[in-house]
Amino acid sequence: NAGVTQTPKFRILKIGQSMTLQCAQDMNHNYMYWYRQDPGMGLKLIYYSVGAGITDKGEVPNGYNVSRSTTEDFPLRLELAAPSQTSVYFCASSYAGDTQYFGPGTRLTVL
Amino acid sequence: AQTVTQSQPEMSVQEAETVTLSCTYDTSESDYYLFWYKQPPSRQMILVIRQEAYKQQNATENRFSVNFQKAAKSFSLKISDSQLGDAAMYFCAYRVSVYSGGGADGLTFGKGTHLIIQP
Numbered sequence: 001n002a003g004v005t006q007t008p009k010f011r012i013l014k015i016g017q018s019m020t021l022q023c024a025q026d027m028n029h030n031y032m033y034w035y036r037q038d039p040g041m042g043l044k045l046i047y048y049s050v051g052a053g054i055t056d057k058g059e060v061p062n063g064y065n066v067s068r069s070t071t072e073d074f075p076l077r078l079e080l081a082a083p084s085q086t087s088v089y090f091c092a093s094s095y096a097g098d099t100q101y102f103g104p105g106t107r108l109t110v111l
Numbered sequence: 112a113q114t115v116t117q118s119q120p121e122m123s124v125q126e127a128e129t130v131t132l133s134c135t136y137d138t139s140e141s142d143y144y145l146f147w148y149k150q151p152p153s154r155q156m157i158l159v160i161r162q163e164a165y166k167q168q169n170a171t172e173n174r175f176s177v178n179f180q181k182a183a184k185s186f187s188l189k190i191s192d193s194q195l196g197d198a199a200m201y202f203c204a205y206r207v208s209v210y211s212g213g214g215a216d217g218l219t220f221g222k223g224t225h226l227i228i229q230p
Contacts, residue, residue, distance in 0.1 A: 033217045042115075042202050042220030043156075058217055088154060092217070098144050098208070100218060102156035 002026050004103035006091050012109045013081040021076040021106050023091030029101075031094045032074040034058075034066065036087040037105075043090060049074055081110045113138045115205050117221035124193050125229045131178075132188045132224045134203030141165075142208040145179065145186045146218065150200040159201070162186065164208075190226075198228045 007022045025032065030051050035043035035058075045058030049068040063085055065077040074093075078085060088107050092100040114137045124130035136145070147159040162170045162179050169177050174191045190197055204218040 035217065040222065042204075042222050043218070044220075045217035048217055056216070090156060092156075098206070099146070099158060099161055101158070102148075105154045105156075107154075 004091055004093055004101055006089075006103035006106050008106060009104070010107045012111060013078075014111060015081060015083065017081050018077070018079050019081070019108075021078075021089055021091075021108075023074045023076065023103060024072050025074075025091075025093040025101075026072065027093060027095070027101070028071065029093035029095050030071065031096070031100075032068065033092040033094075033100060034064070034074070034076045035090045035092065036060065036085075037090060038087050046076065046089075078108075083110050086110045113140075113205055113207070113219045115203050115219050115221040117203055117224050119224045120222075121225040121227065123227040123229060124190075126193055126195060128193055129189060129191045130193055130226065132190075132201050132203075132226065134186045134188070134221060136184050136186065136203070136205050136219075138184070138205065138207070140207045144206050144208060145177075146204040146206075147175070147177070147186075147188045148202045148204060149197075150202060150223070151198070156202075160188065193228050195228050195230060198226060200225050 004025045033048045034046040037043045047066040049055045091103040094100045116135045143164045145162045149157045160172045178187045200223045202223045203221040
């Protein structure tokens with residue numbers, strides 16, 4: 001089992017560019033999540049999904065979009081990158097909405 | 112809204128000693144989960160221990176144990192026989208149980224405690 005995988009590990013974007021952060025899990029988990037971690041802070045929830053075709057907003061969804069076409073994949077889309085989106089992004093999954101298992105993170109810098 | 116507070120930004124302990132990290136939370140729910148996650152410099156979030164609120168017995172995992180005080184809404188982590196590999200950021204996290212009718216949304220995290228191990 002690879003667990004939760006994320007690509008890329010690092011990325012630098014220019015203001016206004018777009019990109020997709022990829023997340024995949026091979027544990028057959030129904031629940032998947034995207035968080036961001038700003039310096040000196042805990043993680044904050046961006047979006048989550050309880051199954052294929054079902055997504056919902058978390059605490060900080062502005063500037064992001066998600067889709068869930070399969071159980072395994074949960075990509076996060078940034079349409080118009082802004083410096084405020086400079087952060088470390090974590091994807092996580094869980095079987096029944098309780099214990100969450102995290103990917104290794106993507107460090108994104110917007111200049 | 113639920114909140115999680117970690118009042119110790121940084122703690123330092125001698126190798127082989129015991130250290131306790133504090134966490135308090137605010138919720139009106141009765142059925143929920145509490146977690147401690149470890150984040151080493153690699154940034155990977157690693158689950159240390161989990162507690163279910165309906166269980167009175169404190170969770171333990173080898174050298175890690177918790178003191179769960181439901182009425183006081185307190186959830187501290189005790190690390191015994193501290194090792195150099197324990198050096199990391201430690202995050203306390205909360206989520207309501209989906210089985211109590213809570214939503215499927217994510218964890219609420221504290222700001223973390225930076226644990227330093229002195230050799």
